[in-house]
Amino acid sequence: MIDLSNEFAIGIDIGGTNTKWGIVNHRGDITEKGELKTDGYPTIESFVDKLYETLSPIIQRHATIGKIKGIGIGAPNGNFYTGTIEYAPNLHWKGIIPLTKLVTARFSLPSLLTNDANAAAVGEMMYGAARGMKDFIMITLGTGVGSGIVANGSVIYGHDGFAGELGHTIIRPGGRKHWSTDLVGSLEAYCSATGIVLSAMELLEQSTADSLLRQFAPETIDSKKVYECAVQGDAIAKEAYRFTGQILGEALANFVMFSSPESIILFGGVIKAGDLIMQPTKEHMEKNVLPIFRNKIKLIFSELKEADAAILGASALVWEMRD
Amino acid sequence: MIDLSNEFAIGIDIGGTNTKWGIVNHRGDITEKGELKTDGYPTIESFVDKLYETLSPIIQRHATIGKIKGIGIGAPNGNFYTGTIEYAPNLHWKGIIPLTKLVTARFSLPSLLTNDANAAAVGEMMYGAARGMKDFIMITLGTGVGSGIVANGSVIYGHDGFAGELGHTIIRPGGRKHWSTDLVGSLEAYCSATGIVLSAMELLEQSTADSLLRQFAPETIDSKKVYECAVQGDAIAKEAYRFTGQILGEALANFVMFSSPESIILFGGVIKAGDLIMQPTKEHMEKNVLPIFRNKIKLIFSELKEADAAILGASALVWEMRD
Numbered sequence: 203m204i205d206l207s208n209e210f211a212i213g214i215d216i217g218g219t220n221t222k223w224g225i226v227n228h229r230g231d232i233t234e235k236g237e238l239k240t241d242g243y244p245t246i247e248s249f250v251d252k253l254y255e256t257l258s259p260i261i262q263r264h265a266t267i268g269k270i271k272g273i274g275i276g277a278p279n280g281n282f283y284t285g286t287i288e289y290a291p292n293l294h295w296k297g298i299i300p301l302t303k304l305v306t307a308r309f310s311l312p313s314l315l316t317n318d319a320n321a322a323a324v325g326e327m328m329y330g331a332a333r334g335m336k337d338f339i340m341i342t343l344g345t346g347v348g349s350g351i352v353a354n355g356s357v358i359y360g361h362d363g364f365a366g367e368l369g370h371t372i373i374r375p376g377g378r379k380h381w382s383t384d385l386v387g388s389l390e391a392y393c394s395a396t397g398i399v400l401s402a403m404e405l406l407e408q409s410t411a412d413s414l415l416r417q418f419a420p421e422t423i424d425s426k427k428v429y430e431c432a433v434q435g436d437a438i439a440k441e442a443y444r445f446t447g448q449i450l451g452e453a454l455a456n457f458v459m460f461s462s463p464e465s466i467i468l469f470g471g472v473i474k475a476g477d478l479i480m481q482p483t484k485e486h487m488e489k490n491v492l493p494i495f496r497n498k499i500k501l502i503f504s505e506l507k508e509a510d511a512a513i514l515g516a517s518a519l520v521w522e523m524r525d
Numbered sequence: 526m527i528d529l530s531n532e533f534a535i536g537i538d539i540g541g542t543n544t545k546w547g548i549v550n551h552r553g554d555i556t557e558k559g560e561l562k563t564d565g566y567p568t569i570e571s572f573v574d575k576l577y578e579t580l581s582p583i584i585q586r587h588a589t590i591g592k593i594k595g596i597g598i599g600a601p602n603g604n605f606y607t608g609t610i611e612y613a614p615n616l617h618w619k620g621i622i623p624l625t626k627l628v629t630a631r632f633s634l635p636s637l638l639t640n641d642a643n644a645a646a647v648g649e650m651m652y653g654a655a656r657g658m659k660d661f662i663m664i665t666l667g668t669g670v671g672s673g674i675v676a677n678g679s680v681i682y683g684h685d686g687f688a689g690e691l692g693h694t695i696i697r698p699g700g701r702k703h704w705s706t707d708l709v710g711s712l713e714a715y716c717s718a719t720g721i722v723l724s725a726m727e728l729l730e731q732s733t734a735d736s737l738l739r740q741f742a743p744e745t746i747d748s749k750k751v752y753e754c755a756v757q758g759d760a761i762a763k764e765a766y767r768f769t770g771q772i773l774g775e776a777l778a779n780f781v782m783f784s785s786p787e788s789i790i791l792f793g794g795v796i797k798a799g800d801l802i803m804q805p806t807k808e809h810m811e812k813n814v815l816p817i818f819r820n821k822i823k824l825i826f827s828e829l830k831e832a833d834a835a836i837l838g839a840s841a842l843v844w845e846m847r848d
Binding site: 374 | 676679683685691695698706778784786813
């Protein structure tokens with residue numbers, strides 16, 4: 203056994219507004235972390251310069267007690283094969299950004315990039331709920347629906363680096379049109395935070411039943427309000443969650459028949475509703491799989507602390523790196 | 526380079542009625558082949574005995590010019606990990622059959638088993654349309670709809686050996702109930718030969734329009750008759766194919782967003798209808814994927830001769846074997 207206790211990985215999570223970084227060891231302990239504004243730097247070069255300026259003294263300090271093995275980066279539309287961010291709609295750097303090339307040149311460290319959901323999957327495999335699993339699917343349910351698929355112990359990146367877009371699979375043909383992709387009936391149109399709100403609004407319009415939600419101006423209703431009303435027993439808010447769970451369960455059934463994972467790991471704000479969504483999710487997943495898959499797939503929650511999950515996921519890419 | 530030209534693999538395809546075998550070299554040339562009745566042997570042991578009796582002189586003959594490397598077997602519900610056939614509904618041997626254990630003991634050769642669609646995918650990768658591809662999906666469209674998924678150059682077997690059941694994914698929630706699985710709205714319920722016939726019958730019932738199909742007693746209509754009427758320009762028969770293509774295209778869009786394959790390879794009787802089905806398939810696949818996948822995925826036909834494809838696929842498992 204090699205002693206890995208003094209090896210460190212840098213994890214960087216690039217979001218539309220903020221970029222978080224952390225120094226992480228093999229056990230997933232974060233020794234230092236921080237943030238900078240993503241949108242404060244007009245060019246990618248100035249952003250990488252600032253990152254280097256910030257991290258350089260920390261890297262030097264860690265070099266006295268161990269070794270920094272590399273830099274892992276999670277970013278929207280991050281391509282694992284090319285190390286480029288390609289046409290990310292919510293970043294202000296446009297076109298194709300050669301991120302790992304710039305980072306490796308500036309830091310003189312190897313770097314790897316993937317999208318945030320794939321990074322989350324690697325994070326769970328390395329430090330979290332998927333330790334020891336070779337076949338699982340990670341689903342992130344927040345403002346969007348993301349996914350990372352692991353089969354035979356490796357993330358499925360596909361032939362072009364863009365595999366694992368399960369949030370955009372069509373689960374209700376002819377159904378709700380997605381507000382930004384224009385796809386009709388996609389999972390994200392129903393099971394994201396926005397999707398839950400739209401389902402609640404539709405239910406409010408379709409009935410004249412009393413609802414706690416009617417006290418709010420429609421444009422102020424968000425998923426938090428729907429959740430709070432559901433917890434208070436409001437029938438319409440509860441039905442919005444039940445319906446969301448049904449759609450999610452049907453989608454998960456399809457994913458199970460694709461890659462037969464040992465488990466499906468769920469992460470993100472939407473699943474905080476607990477049984478309100480999980481009970482129908484489980485019910486409709488089991489109902490829609492072949493008998494050979496029934497009651498075999500574990501539906502579990504992420505074990506990474508939400509605030510650190512993105513950094514941990516990004517850092518975990520480094521441990522997957524071939525030497 | 527090692528000279529592999531005198532290495533051979535035995536490919537065995539076990540179907541409900543007939544079992545086909547062949548001796549195959551690295552290029553996919555079949556040097557000898559034959560058949561026996563699957564259902565002529567009450568026990569699996571007597572079946573394996575008969576296989577050995579048949580193949581033994583051929584194996585000895587090949588041993589004088591080269592080396593038999595192993596035996597690959599394709600069978601319904603064949604499990605790659607365990608080498609067992611598990612509860613195959615269309616075989617008369619019931620329960621869990623320890624096939625590779627029996628075959629290896631009898632032949633003193635290593636043996637591998639998987640289901641027929643996975644074997645077909647490995648066959649395409651080794652000898653056919655997927656040579657050189659690391660990420661592709663094989664879809665077999667015949668009496669059933671089967672699939673084999675290859676990612677990172679390996680078949681996805683999942684945690685239990687049963688991955689790749691894409692024919693049973695739900696593509697029309699609340700839609701047609703499958704006649705044997707009871708799943709509602711699955712791909713196979715629409716895009717198998719039986720599914721096409723059901724679609725044609727529904728169209729005949731829903732309208733009073735003239736149709737060549739009305740000359741037949743309903744219970745005698747099969748997919749061949751629907752095809753022949755469509756070729757003659759019959760509107761209802763053509764619509765049955767168009768609708769089938771639409772459903773298939775929508776399903777393929779979901780598969781693309783899962784594993785982002787370089788190509789999707791189609792095989793089987795249903796696709797002989799050519800553009801009648803392929804044009805709507807392509808149209809609806811492209812319409813339902815994210816822009817990053819659009820016009821990138823090749824939709825191609827198997828390059829293996831249909832009569833030999835199952836033997837070739839089974840034999841190809843042997844070349845994938847670790848030494």
